[in-house]
Amino acid sequence: MRMYLKTRLFWNWSIRALLESYSIVTICAMINILDLNFKSVGPALSSTFAIIFLVTALLLPLKIYQVLDKNFHFLHMVEMKEKYGELYDSL
Numbered sequence: 001m002r003m004y005l006k007t008r009l010f011w012n013w014s015i016r017a018l019l020e021s022y023s024i025v026t027i028c029a030m031i032n033i034l035d036l037n038f039k040s041v042g043p044a045l046s047s048t049f050a051i052i053f054l055v056t057a058l059l060l061p062l063k064i065y066q067v068l069d070k071n072f073h074f075l076h077m078v079e080m081k082e083k084y085g086e087l088y089d090s091l
Helices: 002-033 041-070 072-076 078-088
Strands: none
Touching: 002 041, 041 072, 072 078
């Protein structure tokens, strides 16, 4: 029971938090990009972080695709099916 709760509860929560924060940060970075300001320290820091987050948000899906494409053949191994089972059925 403990292992079931640990894998279901904690794993699902972390994925949901990651996806929600990713979309929120991306939207905020897009809004901030419209008004870049480097005249003082605060707005310059905010603009710099907006640029960094937006570039990361654009490059991260491409990097994930690259890693999945490179390692896709491992998904057909028997060990992977036994270890992860339902996690990758839809891949």
